[in-house]
Amino acid sequence: MIELCNSTDVVEGEILRRDVEGFPAVALTRHEGQIFVFPDTCPHAEESLSEGWVEDGRVVCGVHFAEFELGSGEVHNRPAGCPNLTFFTCEDRDGKVFARLKEEA
Amino acid sequence: MTMCRGSCQGAGRPDMTPVYPTAGSYPDFARLVDRDTAQVDRRVFSDEAVYQAELRQIFARAWLFLAHESQIPGPGDFIRTSMGEDDVIVVRQRDGSVKALLNSCPHRGNRVCMVDAGSKARGFICNYHGWSFGLDGGLRGTDGKVYEKDESFEKAQIGLTPVAQVASYKGLIFGTFDPEAPSLEEFLGDFTFYLDIMLDNEEGGTEFIGGAIRSEIDCNWKFPAENFVGDILHAFWTHQSGAQAILGGGVDLGKRYDELAFQASVYGHGIESNLDKVGNTRTLGYPELVDYMFDLSERAKARLGEVRARAIGAVSSATVFPNMSFLPGQNTFRVWHPRGPGKIELVSWTIVNKNAPERIKDLYRKGVMMTFSPGGVFEMDDGENWEYSTRVNQGFVTRQQPLHYALGLGSEDLERDLPGIVHKGSMNDANQRLFYTRWAEFMEHDNWADLQNGATAAPARPKAAAE
Ligand code: FES
Ligand code: FES
Ligand SMILES: [Fe+2]
Numbered sequence: 001m002i003e004l005c006n007s008t009d010v011v012e013g014e015i016l017r018r019d020v021e022g023f024p025a026v027a028l029t030r031h032e033g034q035i036f037v038f039p040d041t042c043p044h045a046e047e048s049l050s051e052g053w054v055e056d057g058r059v060v061c062g063v064h065f066a067e068f069e070l071g072s073g074e075v076h077n078r079p080a081g082c083p084n085l086t087f088f089t090c091e092d093r094d095g096k097v098f099a100r101l102k103e104e105a
Numbered sequence: 106m107t108m109c110r111g112s113c114q115g116a117g118r119p120d121m122t123p124v125y126p127t128a129g130s131y132p133d134f135a136r137l138v139d140r141d142t143a144q145v146d147r148r149v150f151s152d153e154a155v156y157q158a159e160l161r162q163i164f165a166r167a168w169l170f171l172a173h174e175s176q177i178p179g180p181g182d183f184i185r186t187s188m189g190e191d192d193v194i195v196v197r198q199r200d201g202s203v204k205a206l207l208n209s210c211p212h213r214g215n216r217v218c219m220v221d222a223g224s225k226a227r228g229f230i231c232n233y234h235g236w237s238f239g240l241d242g243g244l245r246g247t248d249g250k251v252y253e254k255d256e257s258f259e260k261a262q263i264g265l266t267p268v269a270q271v272a273s274y275k276g277l278i279f280g281t282f283d284p285e286a287p288s289l290e291e292f293l294g295d296f297t298f299y300l301d302i303m304l305d306n307e308e309g310g311t312e313f314i315g316g317a318i319r320s321e322i323d324c325n326w327k328f329p330a331e332n333f334v335g336d337i338l339h340a341f342w343t344h345q346s347g348a349q350a351i352l353g354g355g356v357d358l359g360k361r362y363d364e365l366a367f368q369a370s371v372y373g374h375g376i377e378s379n380l381d382k383v384g385n386t387r388t389l390g391y392p393e394l395v396d397y398m399f400d401l402s403e404r405a406k407a408r409l410g411e412v413r414a415r416a417i418g419a420v421s422s423a424t425v426f427p428n429m430s431f432l433p434g435q436n437t438f439r440v441w442h443p444r445g446p447g448k449i450e451l452v453s454w455t456i457v458n459k460n461a462p463e464r465i466k467d468l469y470r471k472g473v474m475m476t477f478s479p480g481g482v483f484e485m486d487d488g489e490n491w492e493y494s495t496r497v498n499q500g501f502v503t504r505q506q507p508l509h510y511a512l513g514l515g516s517e518d519l520e521r522d523l524p525g526i527v528h529k530g531s532m533n534d535a536n537q538r539l540f541y542t543r544w545a546e547f548m549e550h551d552n553w554a555d556l557q558n559g560a561t562a563a564p565a566r567p568k569a570a571a572e
Pocket of ligand 3: 339340343344483487
């Protein structure tokens with residue numbers, strides 16, 4: 001697992017972007033206390049999800065408004081051809097957020 | 106600007122700054138209105154070049170009505186409308202302010218918002234290539250797969266062109282494409298005194314109810330505008346049969362016509378009223394509304410003073426230059442959007458006091474529908490007249506013929522303690538002459554200093570005199 005940031009940096013309802021050496025940018029958010037980590041790149045047309053927002057337990061892409069359920073990544077309000085979002089496994093260890101990021105293909 | 110051929114290396118980046126056209130001067134067109142002989146040349150109703158000059162001189166500069174605040178109460182609520190022939194989105198921002206945006210994508214120009222109105226929009230996405238704009242009009246994104254890789258692409262510079270200025274007066278939102286235009290209140294001038302008859306006769310202000318009705322009429326936009334600015338004369342002929350059906354008698358001037366009736370004009374905006382308290386309200390055909398109006402008029406004395414309290418429901422009509430009109434007491438509110446010299450799109454609403462009882466609001470909604478909708482008793486009467494007044498000018502010989510706008514020459518009332526240029530009697534062409542004088546000022550002048558200090562400016566008056 002890779003360390004991303006202090007868990008206090010991840011604020012309820014907001015999306016934080018982190019750039020990690022060797023991986024595409026990741027995004028983090030907190031919902032009802034729980035932390036979620038996912039790719040910053042929207043699977044629809046590769047715009048940045050951290051420029052979107054969280055609404056009703058979903059990440060909303062600010063560009064074409066695809067909505068992804070936090071956790072499952074299931075897509076709603078789906079632009080044509082948009083796949084689900086894949087969330088990363090993450091943990092809050094002693095005030096630091098760690099996640100298992102996939103290797104770049 | 107030339108497009109590059111072959112290699113584009115080193116070519117200049119696109120300048121995506123919004124463009125606000127500047128005005129010119131059209132003295133030949135201004136002379137189509139002759140103040141000395143009180144005549145209007147028919148070319149103002151038919152000539153394509155005159156029409157194009159109107160779009161530039163008037164509709165690209167004047168403050169134009171956009172929406173009522175009540176139509177877009179929350180963030181992301183929007184309506185689509187026109188300013189002249191320009192398609193515009195009016196949208197409430199997250200901070201509660203209102204922006205108006207040209208409804209045309211800066212990519213290939215496609216119309217971005219297709220629907221007439223909506224609520225809680227997140228933004229606007231163009232159908233053609235998927236460019237996405239925020240509520241503020243800024244470009245949010247396109248397609249990252251393509252544009253992220255294009256080094257020359259500067260997203261922050263691109264957006265829907267904002268209408269240069271947006272402002273409200275007591276619930277009515279207006280916009281102008283001219284960054285140099287004076288404030289809305291300066292543009293309205295002392296006419297706000299008369300607008301308050303409709304907009305501020307009771308605590309809580311007004312709202313639009315029941316949606317918009319759209320229709321097309323094959324007439325020049327100035328015929329309906331001049332009709333509402335001061336043509337009560339037509340009511341006694343055009344609307345006689347409709348009035349008889351509803352009222353059981355003709356349109357009534359009011360017992361104190363000679364003493365009370367007047368026309369007032371400021372910068373081409375105009376109102377005529379008989380100050381008979383309920384004449385307009387009566388034509389909706391509901392006795393309950395007439396009772397309501399008598400009561401409202403009584404209560405409004407403290408707020409508006411004696412004269413304006415008598416005007417709330419009176420036989421009356423008004424136009425704000427160039428193309429927004431309303432009828433006090435009848436509560437129809439409308440905009441005449443130009444669609445070429447010989448066509449308009451009419452959008453109309455019902456305006457009521459926000460604090461009026463629900464039952465009263467509903468009677469107004471029904472009453473307006475029965476009278477001033479495309480199938481309404483009075484609207485049908487009017488439309489046909491305006492269509493033929495426009496269409497006959499297709500005749501080459503016909504359009505050389507003079508028109509008469511001279512009723513009430515010499516009837517200016519210098520004594521009356523009311524703001525604006527005031528004339529005696531409501532049956533008078535005075536406001537219409539001043540409407541066309543304002544039109545000529547817009548044709549003539551390329552700057553606001555001249556526009557605001559010409560013949561249509563209200564004479565200075567002692568401040569407190571109005572009450
Ligand atoms: S890029 Fe995210 S929805 Fe299109
Ligand atoms: S025209 Fe709007 S995205 Fe191309
Ligand atoms: Fe009429």
